[in-house]
Amino acid sequence: AFIKVFDNIRKYDPKRPFKPWLRKIIVNTAIDHYHREKKYNKEFINLELLDKNLEENESIISGISYDEIVEMIRQLSPAYRAVFNLHVIEGYSHEEIAELLDISAGTSKSNLAKAKRNLRVILKKNLI
Secondary structure, eight states: OHHHHHHTGGGOOTTSOHHHHHHHHHHHHHHHHHHHHHTTOOOOOOOOOOOOOHHHHHHHHHTOOHHHHHHHHHTSOHHHHHHHIIIIISOOOHHHHHHHHTSOHHHHHHHHHHHHHHHHHHHHHHHO
């Protein structure tokens, strides 16, 4: 993504904010990578349902560093990670994600739910 930024810096309009321009390049590069890799990564994860109450989750999360959270997100499958990042971190709607990733809005919602469930499993595994 940063190579694309440097290659296209002459196209940047200094009259406009830099951060949204940079974010768009990074997000689109990640989406392009996802599309290229999606045909090779067809693994499915068996999920175990975990029942955790909100207070327990809040106390667990408050004791985790930023780097640990990022590493846990990286452990998600590419499909789940893409939807999680676009929805939770970037703030895209499921309809926007569906259009960007060429999936249905229902698949986006399902992948987000599964990503959250997987993160709970990863959290439990890392904290025991």
